[in-house]
Structure formats: C-alpha cells, structure tokens
Amino acid sequence: MLTFIVRRTLWTALIMFVITLLVFVIFFKTPGIDPARAIAGRNPSPQILAEIRHQFGLDRPFPVQYALMMKRLFITRDLVSYSNQGQLVLPEIFAAAPATLSLVFGAAVIWVVMSVAMGVAAAVLKGTVFDPLLMILALIGISMPVFWLGEVTNLITQSRLHDTFLFSWVPPLGYTPFTQDPLRWFEGLVMPWLTLSILYIGFYARVLRANLLEIQNEDYIRTARAKGLSERRVLLRHTLRTSMITFVSLFGLDFGVLVGGGALLTEVVFGIHGVGFLTYLSLTNLDLPVIMATVVYGAFFIVLANALVDIAYAWLDPRVRPT
Amino acid sequence: MAAVLEQPGTAATHGPEITGRSPWALAARQLWRNRIAMASLVLFLLIVAVCLAAPLYAHYVAHDNPFATNLTGTTIVNGKRVPLLQQGGGVLRLGETPVGPTWDLRHYFLGADSLGRDVAGRVLYGGRTSLEIGIGSAVICCAIATVIALVAGFIGGITDSLLSRIMDVIWAFPVYLLAISISTVLLTAPNGLQVGPLHLVATSLWLPTLIIAFIYVPYVYRPVRGQVLSVARREFAEAAIAQGASNLRLIFSDILPNVVSVVIVLLPLMIATTILTESALSFLSIGVQPPNASWGTIINDGQDLLYTRPWVAIAPGIMIVLTVLALNVLGDGVRDALDPRAKLRVEG
Numbered sequence: 001m002l003t004f005i006v007r008r009t010l011w012t013a014l015i016m017f018v019i020t021l022l023v024f025v026i027f028f029k030t031p032g033i034d035p036a037r038a039i040a041g042r043n044p045s046p047q048i049l050a051e052i053r054h055q056f057g058l059d060r061p062f063p064v065q066y067a068l069m070m071k072r073l074f075i076t077r078d079l080v081s082y083s084n085q086g087q088l089v090l091p092e093i094f095a096a097a098p099a100t101l102s103l104v105f106g107a108a109v110i111w112v113v114m115s116v117a118m119g120v121a122a123a124v125l126k127g128t129v130f131d132p133l134l135m136i137l138a139l140i141g142i143s144m145p146v147f148w149l150g151e152v153t154n155l156i157t158q159s160r161l162h163d164t165f166l167f168s169w170v171p172p173l174g175y176t177p178f179t180q181d182p183l184r185w186f187e188g189l190v191m192p193w194l195t196l197s198i199l200y201i202g203f204y205a206r207v208l209r210a211n212l213l214e215i216q217n218e219d220y221i222r223t224a225r226a227k228g229l230s231e232r233r234v235l236l237r238h239t240l241r242t243s244m245i246t247f248v249s250l251f252g253l254d255f256g257v258l259v260g261g262g263a264l265l266t267e268v269v270f271g272i273h274g275v276g277f278l279t280y281l282s283l284t285n286l287d288l289p290v291i292m293a294t295v296v297y298g299a300f301f302i303v304l305a306n307a308l309v310d311i312a313y314a315w316l317d318p319r320v321r322p323t
Numbered sequence: 324m325a326a327v328l329e330q331p332g333t334a335a336t337h338g339p340e341i342t343g344r345s346p347w348a349l350a351a352r353q354l355w356r357n358r359i360a361m362a363s364l365v366l367f368l369l370i371v372a373v374c375l376a377a378p379l380y381a382h383y384v385a386h387d388n389p390f391a392t393n394l395t396g397t398t399i400v401n402g403k404r405v406p407l408l409q410q411g412g413g414v415l416r417l418g419e420t421p422v423g424p425t426w427d428l429r430h431y432f433l434g435a436d437s438l439g440r441d442v443a444g445r446v447l448y449g450g451r452t453s454l455e456i457g458i459g460s461a462v463i464c465c466a467i468a469t470v471i472a473l474v475a476g477f478i479g480g481i482t483d484s485l486l487s488r489i490m491d492v493i494w495a496f497p498v499y500l501l502a503i504s505i506s507t508v509l510l511t512a513p514n515g516l517q518v519g520p521l522h523l524v525a526t527s528l529w530l531p532t533l534i535i536a537f538i539y540v541p542y543v544y545r546p547v548r549g550q551v552l553s554v555a556r557r558e559f560a561e562a563a564i565a566q567g568a569s570n571l572r573l574i575f576s577d578i579l580p581n582v583v584s585v586v587i588v589l590l591p592l593m594i595a596t597t598i599l600t601e602s603a604l605s606f607l608s609i610g611v612q613p614p615n616a617s618w619g620t621i622i623n624d625g626q627d628l629l630y631t632r633p634w635v636a637i638a639p640g641i642m643i644v645l646t647v648l649a650l651n652v653l654g655d656g657v658r659d660a661l662d663p664r665a666k667l668r669v670e671g
C-alpha cells in the first residue's frame with residue numbers, strides 16, 4: 001500500500017508539472033501569438049508592453065520564462081491583471097472560492113441522495129413500467145445543457161412565476177456569504193443546486209442501475225440469497241455496498257472537476273461570484289493572467305482530487321492495488 | 324389443443340433453412356427491432372434535414388436574411404404591419420424590444436433578436452453549424468484516437484507506454500479548462516493560427532471543431548486501445564501471424580474490423596458530448612465566432628432578452644436537448660446491439 005501511495009504521489013507530481021508546462025506552452029508559445037500583447041489586455045500602451053516583456057522575461061530563453069512564470073504563480077503570487085488595473089490575481093481567486101464550494105457541496109448532497117434513490121428504484125423495479133420511465137428521465141437530465149436549464153429556471157422563478165406563492169421566496173440572482181446571512185445564503189442557492197445536480201443525478205442513476213443489475217448475477221449474491229437473507233438485506237449489505245465502489249470513485253472525480261472550475265456555467269447563469277465566474281469575466285475581457293491562474297489552480301485541484309480518489313479506492317478495494 | 328399439436332409437424336415439413344448471418348447483420352437486425360432507438364434515429368435525421376434546409380427556409384419561406392442587422396424592418400402580426408423593434412417594451416418600458424414570436428412561419432416565426440434578425444432562421448442556420456462541429460469533431464476525434472490506439476496497441480513496448488502516458492496527461496487536464504485555454508489564446512492571435520501550410524482565422528469553424536476533437540481523444544483512445552490489445556492476442560491473430568501475414572495485413576484485415584465496432588458504439592455518444600461542449604463554449608463566447616451562429620451563441624444572444632422575449636434562448640436549447648437526447652438513446656441502442664454486455668461507456 002505504501003509503495004502504491006508513493007508511486008501515485010510521484011505520478012501526480014509529474015502530471016502537475018506537465019500541466020503547468022502545457023499551459024505555459026499554450027499561453028506563451030502558440031504560433032502567431034504575442035504573449036505580451038495577450039497579457040496586456042485590450043489596447044495596451046507601448047510602455048506597458050515593454051514592462052510586461054521585461055517582467056515575464058520574454059526576451060530570455062524558454063526555461064527562464066517558464067521558471068519566472070511559475071515563480072509568480074506559486075511562490076511570490078504577485079501576478080497582476082492588466083485589464084483590471086493591476087488587481088492581484090491570486091487573492092481574488094481565493095476570495096471567490098467559498099462561493100464555488102457552497103454551490104458544489106450543496107449540489108453534491110442533492111445528486112448523491114437523488115441518484116441513489118433513482119438508481120436503486122429503477123433496478124428494483126426492473127420489468128415494470130417505472131424502470132424505463134426513470135431511465136428516460138435520467139437521459140433527459142443528461143441531455144440538457146446546464147446553462148440553458150439555468151436560464152429556463154431563472155425565467156420561471158425570477159420572472160414568470162415569481163409573483164406566485166411557488167417562487168416568491170426566491171431572492172434575486174447573486175450570492176450571499178453564509179457568514180452574512182445563512183437563510184439568504186440557502187434561499188439563493190436552492191435553484192443553482194438543483195440545476196447543477198440534475199445532470200449528475202441522471203448520469204449516476206444510470207451508472208448505479210447498470211452496476212446493480214450486473215452485480216445481481218454474481219455468485220456471492222446468490223449465496224447471500226441461499227443463506228436466507230431478506231431481499232432488503234441483500235440489497236443494502238451486499239449489492240449496493242459493492243456498487244458504491246464505482247459510485248464513490250466517480251463522485252470524487254466529478255466533485256474535483258466541479259470545484260476546479262467545472263461549475264463555471266452554473267455560476268455564470270446564476271450570477272454566483274465564484275472561481276468559475278471569475279474565469280468567465282476574464283474570458284470576456286481576454287484577461288490572460290487570470291485565465292492562466294484559474295486554469296492552473298483548477299487543474300491542480302482536480303489532479304489532486306483524482307490522486308486522493310485513487311488512493312482511497314486502493315485502500316477500500318485491495319483488488320485494484322497493483323503489486 | 325389441436326393447434327398446439329399441429330405446430331411441430333408444420334415446422335418439420337417446411338421449416339426455414341438455417342442460414343448463417345454475419346455479426347453485423349445480427350446487430351443491424353437487433354437495432355432495427357429496437358423501436359425507441361429507430362425513432363430517435365428518425366428524429367435525429369429529421370433535425371439534420373431541417374437544419375440543412377436553413378437557406379431554403381430563409382429564401383423561400385421567410386424571405387429574409389437571418390444574418391443581416393435589420394433595425395428598421397417591419398413584419399406582419401395578425402394581419403397588421405408592425406416594426407421589428409418596438410420602443411419601450413419590457414418591464415421598465417425603456418429601450419427597444421424586438422418583436423415576439425408570431426407563430427407564423429412566413430413572418431418571424433420565433434420573433435426577432437435585439438438586432439432585428441429572424442430567430443427561426445438563425446436557429447436553423449445555427450443548428451447547421453452546431454451539427455457540423457459536433458459531427459465533425461466527433462468523427463475526427465474517433466479517427467485520431469483509433470489511429471493512435473492501433474499504433475500503441477500493435478507496436479506495444481515503449482511506444483505504447485509513451486503514447487498512453489501522453490493520453491493520461493490530456494485526460495488529467497480538465498476538459499473545459501483545456502478548451503478554454505486553447506480557445507482564448509487562439510482568439511487573441513491577430514492573424515489566427517498558422518501551423519505550416521495550415522492557416523486558420525479566428526472565425527473559422529475549424530477552430531472549435533479541432534479543439535473539441537483534440538480534448539476528447541483520450542476518452543476514445545482508452546477503450547479502443549484495450550480492444551486492440553485483446554484482439555491482437557486472440558487465436559485468429561496468431562493464426563494470421565503463423566501464416567506469415569504482414570503487419571499491415573494484420574492491422575487492416577484482422578485487428579481493425581474487430582475494433583471498428585467499439586468506435587461505432589462510441590460515435591453517437593461522442594457526437595452528443597461534442598454538441599454539448601460546442602454549445603457551452605459558444606455560450607461562453609469562446610466557441611463559434613460571429614458572423615457565424617450556433618445554438619450556443621443564440622442562447623447567449625437571448626440572455627439579455629430572457630425575461631422579455633424568452634423564445635430567443637429557449638428555442639435553440641430545445642433543439643439541443645432533442646438532438647442530444649436522440650443521439651443518447653440511439654447510442655444506447657447501438658451499444659445494446661453491438662456490445663450486449665455493455666462494457667463500453669463514455670466516462671466523463
């Protein structure tokens with residue numbers, strides 16, 4: 001197990017190195033790109049361009065440029081946004097993180113509960129009309145673009161049905177920090193949570209159902225039944241428990257992706273000023289330093305989450321542990 | 324009772340001859356019998372046909388140009404001629420509001436957008452773009468992944484581990500972040516991308532197509548390489564080697580035909596994924612660039628009109644949902660037909 005952890009950690013470090021290298025090459029070395037002009041934002045003055053060329057060492061060799069960039073990203077953390085009058089980039093990202101975490105945590109709770117309920121219900125009710133019905137619902141959930149679903153939700157809850165008793169409690173778009181007003185925080189996040197979770201409810205319900213049906217034919221399930229265990233106990237203690245291995249590993253990956261920037265579209269549509277929203281704002285200004293920083297930090301978070309999932313997985317299920 | 328006894332006799336006298344069928348024929352028959360999958364195939368083809376007919380609609384039915392700004396135009400609602408952009412609509416009664424849906428195919432069926440352009444025509448043209456990029460990038464992605472997987476799986480050794488590690492790195496890079504980085508950088512390039520003889524300007528549809536194709540390569544590479552490895556070790560491949568078959572012959576007549584089914588199973592699901600990705604990138608204004616339109620850019624246009632003229636944003640979304648749903652259902656059907664044990668899934 002220790003060898004596995006060491007090897008996985010080394011691999012993670014290598015991946016992170018390659019990702020920073022890849023991001024660097026994409027942003028600085030793409031043919032036809034002048035990185036100084038790209039960093040400077042729209043209509044830069046010649047002084048600013050010269051300053052950027054000097055700061056990022058653009059007239060020096062490739063490894064120096066890379067090292068300078070990494071130093072500013074991770075050690076001195078003094079990357080500034082030129083489109084935004086010298087605003088420091090990294091503190092801005094860390095200030096936006098709580099909003100993203102609130103959004104993703106809440107959505108994750110909803111999608112885990114709902115997808116387990118749907119997946120188990122569909123597997124248990126196989127052969128009845130409810131199984132295909134639930135699976136069609138799941139497919140529709142997978143097929144909807146999340147930003148469009150968010151806009152339709154806004155249309156209904158903010159405009160068309162806002163004056164009825166159904167949605168009059170929905171506050172205007174935006175994010176209220178938990179420390180400021182917990183009730184408002186909750187009310188403002190209900191619709192974003194539901195919108196973000198629908199795709200994952202559909203996806204996980206389908207995976208779980210397929211997994212449950214596959215496991216039902218295993219020998220040890222037959223043994224459990226032959227021992228005279230109740231159907232309920234077979235389902236909860238044997239079938240569901242085994243399918244949870246796949247479920248948990250998928251969950252870790254998706255959670256990492258969402259916190260690392262995947263919740264971008266939901267944040268944009270609901271005006272939640274999280275990390276994804278910051279990326280979006282910098283996209284509309286083509287504010288490269290911010291995009292670079294959010295991409296690198298987001299990717300790091302995801303790679304780290306993947307590594308933790310793999311280690312947890314190997315710990316839970318010795319069969320996948322390479323020797 | 325008599326009928327039951329009679330049956331074996333009739334079957335014995337003129338029973339059908341048992342004929343061999345190829346696995347492809349069996350799979351096709353299985354798919355043909357899957358009513359839901361066939362219905363979704365018809366729906367998908369219908370959407371493709373309607374979107375391809377966009378110029379016909381604009382020219383012969385709506386008599387307008389859905390790409391030309393038309394701030395002073397008029398249209399006919401309930402027999403009365405009204406301006407396309409009306410002063411003081413909306414909640415605040417300020418500014419201009421475009422005309423809403425007339426539900427008349429000849430006159431601004433879905434209304435106009437904030438530049439007075441025909442939304443119905445734009446949705447059709449946008450669909451053409453979205454489908455082109457979706458299908459194009461999925462096909463390119465599957466082709467590249469298959470070639471790399473064949474090379475890696477067939478040669479093995481260091482080539483295999485090197486290629487697989489490269490794929491692992493791209494896989495580890497979150498899809499949207501990778502797409503966002505590449506798209507933004509290419510959009511800042513004043514003269515577009517120039518690699519050797521290849522020259523792409525920022526408004527070219529090839530740009531989003533290639534970016535989306537690139538980011539999904541590892542998702543197709545992994546299952547295909549697995550299949551190549553397992554096929555290359557089967558008895559018929561060994562038999563071919565024993566008979567002195569050349570490497571090329573081995574790849575093209577023994578391995579490739581057994582790998583194609585994997586790609587065919589993945590293709591509809593990949594198209595569904597790439598269409599969703601394209602719409603998301605275009606919504607973020609880093610996918611399809613004006614003057615081109617796609618379903619994603621139209622939803623983006625409709626964002627400002629959401630509470631006054633919601634159909635601008637709703638209509639293209641409905642088209643996306645229908646298309647992607649049809650492809651997902653079709654993909655499930657193809658998988659049931661070709662891969663009954665459902666080993667292949669698009670993870671992501």
